[in-house]
Amino acid sequence: QSVLTQPPSASGTPGQRVTFSCSGSSSNIGSDSVTWFQQLPGTSPKLLMFSNDQRPSGVPDRFSGSKSGTSASLAISGLQSEDEADYYCATWDDSLNGWVFGGGTKLTVL
Amino acid sequence: EVQLVESGGGLVQPGRSLRLSCAASGFSFDDYAMHWVRQAPGKGLEWVSGISWDSDNTVYGDSVKGRFTISRDNAKNSLYLQMNSLRVEDTALYYCAKGYGVQGVIDYWGQGTLVTVSS
8 A cells, every 4th residue: 555645547548638646645745845757668767757846857848747735746738659657656755754656557548 | 877777686585685786877976865666566666765875864664674774885886785584575676766865856767676585
C-alpha cells in the first residue's frame, strides 16, 4: 500500500488531454513539493516534473503539473502514442523522514 | 552526460548479504545527494535510502531500516548499499539515483541491478 494514492490506470486517444491525480496528506504533499516521473516500458524512470509545476529541460510543454493542498495532478495535452508509460508521483514525507511514491498510473494510448 | 552504473546484483539466499555499487560520472559527485530506489517485478517504485553529499545525513525506508546501510566514497565517485539479512520481499531491481540534497529533487537514474532473494 503506497503512501501516495494514484489511480492504477488511465487511457486516452491521440490528441486528447488526460490528467493523473496523486493524493497524499499533510505530512507529505501538504508540506513539500511534488515530483513526477515517467517510466517508459523497459526503461528507468525519468524526471518529468519537479517543484509541482516545473519541467526539466527537454520535457515538452504538453506536460503540466499542479498542486493544491494535499493533492497534486499531472496533465498531458495533445496525447501521443509515445506517452504510453507508467507515471509516478513522489515527495518527501516529514513524518516518515523519507521519500514516498505513489503506486503509479499506467497510461494507455488507444 | 550524467551516467550512473549499478552493479553487484545477483541471486542470494534469504538471510544472506549482498553489496551493491553505483559508479557515477558526468557530474560533480561530491556536490550531490544520492539515493537507492527499488522496483519489485511488475510493481511500483519504492524509495530505499538516501545519503547527503558529505555522508553526514543518511535516511532509510522503514522496510530496510536496521538491515541496509548506505555509504559513499567521493574520491571514487561511488555509492554503495550494504544489504544484510535479506528477505524474499527484497527481490527487486535496485536503481541508483542522483538528488539535490536528501530531500531535494531526484533527477537522474541508473539502469538498475537486479537482486533476487530465493532459496
